[in-house]
Amino acid sequence: MFPDSGVTYVPDRTLDALEDATPYAEHHRIIRAAGQSDSAAAMAAELNRIVQEILDAP
Amino acid sequence: MRLEKLSVRGFRGFNEERTIRFHERLTVINAPNSHGKTSIVEALEFLIFGSTSKVERADSKDEYKDSYRNKHTPANEPSRIVLTVRTEADERLVLSCEIDSRGVVTRFVNDASVTQWPFSDDIEGSARPFVVQHALKALLLAKPSDRFTTLAKLLGLTDVARIQSELVSLCTKPESQISGDATRHLSSLASLIEAANRSPDLAELGKALGNTSEDPEAVLETAHALADVLAPMRDGGTALSRLIAARDERTARLIPFRPGLQSLDRSLQAQADKAVSSFATRQAPELVAAVGALATADAIGRLQREHSFLHEGLARLAEDPTQCPICRQAVDASTVNAFNESRVAAVEAELKQHAHGAPSRDSLIRDLAATRDMVDQLLGRLEAHCQAFTRIADSSLAPKFVDVLQGTDPSVLSSLTALAEEISQLLAGLRGQSEELETATATLSFQIQSQTETIAAAEEAAAKSIALARALELFCATLNRRATEATGGLHVLTQAIDARAGTLAISTLIRLLERPGEVKKALALRNFLSGLKTLKRVVEQKTAAFMEQSLDTDLTNSVLAWYDKLRTASDPDVRFDGFSMERTKSGDYRSGRVGIGASSYGTKLASAVSSLSESKLNALGLCVSIATSIDNPGPWRFLVLDDPIQSWDADHESQFIAVLREIAEDHSRQIVLLSHRDEWTKRVQEQCRSVGGIRYSIAGYDLNGPRIREVAWMPVDDRIRKIRQTCEDVESDELQLQAAEEDVRIAVTDLTAEACRTKLKRQRDGSKLGGGDVRALLSEMKCPDKLIDRVCASFSTTDDSHHAPTRYSVNRKRLQSYHGMLLELKQWMRSGTESAEG
Numbered sequence: 001m002f003p004d005s006g007v008t009y010v011p012d013r014t015l016d017a018l019e020d021a022t023p024y025a026e027h028h029r030i031i032r033a034a035g036q037s038d039s040a041a042a043m044a045a046e047l048n049r050i051v052q053e054i055l056d057a058p
Numbered sequence: 059m060r061l062e063k064l065s066v067r068g069f070r071g072f073n074e075e076r077t078i079r080f081h082e083r084l085t086v087i088n089a090p091n092s093h094g095k096t097s098i099v100e101a102l103e104f105l106i107f108g109s110t111s112k113v114e115r116a117d118s119k120d121e122y123k124d125s126y127r128n129k130h131t132p133a134n135e136p137s138r139i140v141l142t143v144r145t146e147a148d149e150r151l152v153l154s155c156e157i158d159s160r161g162v163v164t165r166f167v168n169d170a171s172v173t174q175w176p177f178s179d180d181i182e183g184s185a186r187p188f189v190v191q192h193a194l195k196a197l198l199l200a201k202p203s204d205r206f207t208t209l210a211k212l213l214g215l216t217d218v219a220r221i222q223s224e225l226v227s228l229c230t231k232p233e234s235q236i237s238g239d240a241t242r243h244l245s246s247l248a249s250l251i252e253a254a255n256r257s258p259d260l261a262e263l264g265k266a267l268g269n270t271s272e273d274p275e276a277v278l279e280t281a282h283a284l285a286d287v288l289a290p291m292r293d294g295g296t297a298l299s300r301l302i303a304a305r306d307e308r309t310a311r312l313i314p315f316r317p318g319l320q321s322l323d324r325s326l327q328a329q330a331d332k333a334v335s336s337f338a339t340r341q342a343p344e345l346v347a348a349v350g351a352l353a354t355a356d357a358i359g360r361l362q363r364e365h366s367f368l369h370e371g372l373a374r375l376a377e378d379p380t381q382c383p384i385c386r387q388a389v390d391a392s393t394v395n396a397f398n399e400s401r402v403a404a405v406e407a408e409l410k411q412h413a414h415g416a417p418s419r420d421s422l423i424r425d426l427a428a429t430r431d432m433v434d435q436l437l438g439r440l441e442a443h444c445q446a447f448t449r450i451a452d453s454s455l456a457p458k459f460v461d462v463l464q465g466t467d468p469s470v471l472s473s474l475t476a477l478a479e480e481i482s483q484l485l486a487g488l489r490g491q492s493e494e495l496e497t498a499t500a501t502l503s504f505q506i507q508s509q510t511e512t513i514a515a516a517e518e519a520a521a522k523s524i525a526l527a528r529a530l531e532l533f534c535a536t537l538n539r540r541a542t543e544a545t546g547g548l549h550v551l552t553q554a555i556d557a558r559a560g561t562l563a564i565s566t567l568i569r570l571l572e573r574p575g576e577v578k579k580a581l582a583l584r585n586f587l588s589g590l591k592t593l594k595r596v597v598e599q600k601t602a603a604f605m606e607q608s609l610d611t612d613l614t615n616s617v618l619a620w621y622d623k624l625r626t627a628s629d630p631d632v633r634f635d636g637f638s639m640e641r642t643k644s645g646d647y648r649s650g651r652v653g654i655g656a657s658s659y660g661t662k663l664a665s666a667v668s669s670l671s672e673s674k675l676n677a678l679g680l681c682v683s684i685a686t687s688i689d690n691p692g693p694w695r696f697l698v699l700d701d702p703i704q705s706w707d708a709d710h711e712s713q714f715i716a717v718l719r720e721i722a723e724d725h726s727r728q729i730v731l732l733s734h735r736d737e738w739t740k741r742v743q744e745q746c747r748s749v750g751g752i753r754y755s756i757a758g759y760d761l762n763g764p765r766i767r768e769v770a771w772m773p774v775d776d777r778i779r780k781i782r783q784t785c786e787d788v789e790s791d792e793l794q795l796q797a798a799e800e801d802v803r804i805a806v807t808d809l810t811a812e813a814c815r816t817k818l819k820r821q822r823d824g825s826k827l828g829g830g831d832v833r834a835l836l837s838e839m840k841c842p843d844k845l846i847d848r849v850c851a852s853f854s855t856t857d858d859s860h861h862a863p864t865r866y867s868v869n870r871k872r873l874q875s876y877h878g879m880l881l882e883l884k885q886w887m888r889s890g891t892e893s894a895e896g
Contacts, residue, residue: 018597018600021600030593047236051240051583055243
């Protein structure tokens with residue numbers, strides 16, 4: 001709750017609603033990252049994981 | 059949760075400790091500008107939320123850095139805020155925090171350190187109970203997108219706004235977040251698409267490449283089909299080989315080779331790295347050690363021969379111990395045996411010691427030959443790799459290049475030639491060092507072969523090996539750098555050749571088919587990133603729908619209700635009309651934009667921001683804050699209003715006092731009101747006298763902070779005097795008479811509490827006494843029964859909440875009777891020491 005505590009809370013219903021509105025698994029992964037602490041960095045990291053998976057594909 | 063007491067020291071405008079006790083209903087703090095009002099609000103906000111909305115909204119956080127601590131506070135003393143609150147469960151909590159000189163904040167509940175408040179779960183989703191001017195302006199006059207964030211916060215949708223902002227930002231420009239490798243794939247694809255779109259023969263391919271929903275496999279099939287058209291099957295071969303042959307056949311008439319330079323591919327780079335590592339760090343030092351160890355190998359050979367000789371001698375002595383098996387002279391058998399046995403043991407021990415690591419001349423010679431082969435092979439590959447580039451420096455071809463590049467920037471050819479010369483020179487340097495290494499290793503091999511090796515020759519070969527390694531390292535790094543630098547120039551050159559030879563389309567197809575795997579990955583990557591636009595739209599529409607639902611159900615009607623309470627009879631009908639999410643012409647929500655509707659005499663206006671006056675906007679901002687605090691209170695049962703009225707006329711100011719009464723009485727909110735308007739705060743006190751409250755006046759300010767003085771809310775004598783005036787004033791209307799009757803009730807409880815203090819030496823809060831309490835206390839104080847009955851009869855016309863009972867009607871005569879009762883009660887209580895009217 002305090003700005004310096006690093007605690008964040010995202011209501012699941014928001015994330016659930018966003019997930020329901022897109023069928024793509026990659027989108028779901030990014031949406032879930034939005035629910036994590038330090039969400040902007042978490043989303044960027046998830047995006048890069050997906051990108052790397054595409055580049056590493058045989 | 060209600061506020062009871064606040065102590066502040068060393069925070070913002072407070073240097074020395076100051077304490078404020080809050081009334082359970084209304085606390086009014088009046089002070090001129092810059093006398094510490096906002097510091098009080100900030101102390102409460104910082105303590106509860108860990109930051110203030112002023113700092114959170116600041117564009118430049120740097121300007122507020124270290125601004126919470128009062129600068130006059132000694133470094134060894136923490137800033138301290140202590141707040142006593144009472145929870146809904148009637149539990150008293152002492153919340154406090156300290157900020158040390160490094161800015162580290164420590165929080166406590168009842169003096170025990172905590173990392174979060176016990177009520178922190180209840181805070182999520184509730185509006186902050188603070189109404190501050192800069193927030194109102196930020197809300198209404200902000201851009202619609204910023205308004206979205208602020209309103210989301212007020213509606214407890216902070217996380218929705220954050221998700222909206224962060225996800226939309228990520229999906230709008232995902233390219234800025236991805237790795238350099240991925241970016242290179244994308245730019246290579248973009249260049250391929252551009253080239254395909256420029257060739258009419260490749261129109262179909264350009265379309266397929268540009269289609270973000272096209273399967274990458276289908277794109278490659280299109281490319282193969284086009285290859286069959288541009289380079290038809292004749293003598294077999296793959297599509298790629300046919301295309302290359304077709305292109306080179308045509309371009310060779312202009313330039314006899316295809317200019318190009320690639321960075322080292324993985325295989326060649328790995329071979330070079332292996333050579334560098336082998337020469338510099340392992341082979342060179344080992345070579346000197348191995349040559350040095352050859353002498354040891356020779357010694358071992360000698361020992362092995364002696365060992366065999368001794369064994370043979372011992373075996374023969376065993377057959378005839380009386381004579382030497384070699385010279386046949388008589389010997390002392392025991393002496394000879396003892397000597398031989400001890401010598402055999404010594405030789406065996408020495409052999410055992412050298413059993414490991416004994417070098418072999420043959421293997422060393424083989425290693426040196428292998429080194430020479432490795433260098434030769436590597437240099438051959440590097441030269442072949444660079445050949446299509448270094449030939450640009452061939453002066454005999456210069457006129458052909460000039461011809462092909464006619465009409466282009468002449469610096470293209472000159473810079474390519476310079477780069478090609480540099481690579482040629484570096485390659486020549488490598489070749490020279492390789493020959494020196496070959497000479498040194500050949501000399502050493504000969505010496506080893508003839509058992510005349512010297513450490514000097516080994517060191518010479520090792521030094522050449524290290525020098526070659528360093529040169530190789532430099533060459534690879536330079537080549538990779540120059541390959542990137544030459545890309546633009548080579549592109550211009552090959553495009554010019556292809557344009558002249560009519561092979562642009564074929565070259566584009568070759569680019570695609572040379573690395574089909576890379577193209578497929580780039581297409582998959584591009585399609586994925588492009589698909590994030592869908593996610594962006596989903597997020598924008600869903601979060602806007604959330605917000606609109608919340609605005610409709612939780613905000614608009616409530617704000618309208620409060621806004622109407624502030625209207626006066628003479629107000630023009632230009633008014634706030636509700637909040638809504640802005641939409642596009644097609645009906646979609648516009649991303650994160652909240653509009654504020656307005657109407658004028660039934661006609662919709664563009665926006666309240668452009669239509670309403672400053673004072674109306676101020677009123678609207680207040681109503682938004684009040685509505686969200688009342689409807690979405692979380693654990694808070696108080697509302698702090700910092701300088702709420704701005705440039706209002708007297709009528710609107712009075713309306714707002716009625717609003718304050720309603721918040722305190724009908725919504726049971728504890729109000730802390732801060733204002734610089736002395737006259738208006740007195741009117742608040744006057745019109746809310748029956749509500750009850752505490753009033754503070756800040757009259758001065760010095761280094762230690764504001765000088766806060768408590769001002770009596772309404773002394774009981776003043777209240778009794780006011781009742782008499784209302785009774786005597788023939789123009790007093792029903793409302794005034796009713797208010798006077800409420801005053802009777804308050805005067806009774808205040809007098810009873812005062813009597814309790816003087817006669818029973820007990821503290822009682824008058825505002826908390828009911829009819830039963832008053833009767834019991836007066837009886838205990840031996841008040842005459844007749845007077846007690848008269849006193850308690852006054853409770854029949856006002857209930858414990860100061861509200862009139864059903865079927866109540868004002869009665870001036872009754873009020874006069876109550877006034878007489880009050881005088882009698884006061885006289886009894888004060889035992890005739892003062893005049894009854896004070």
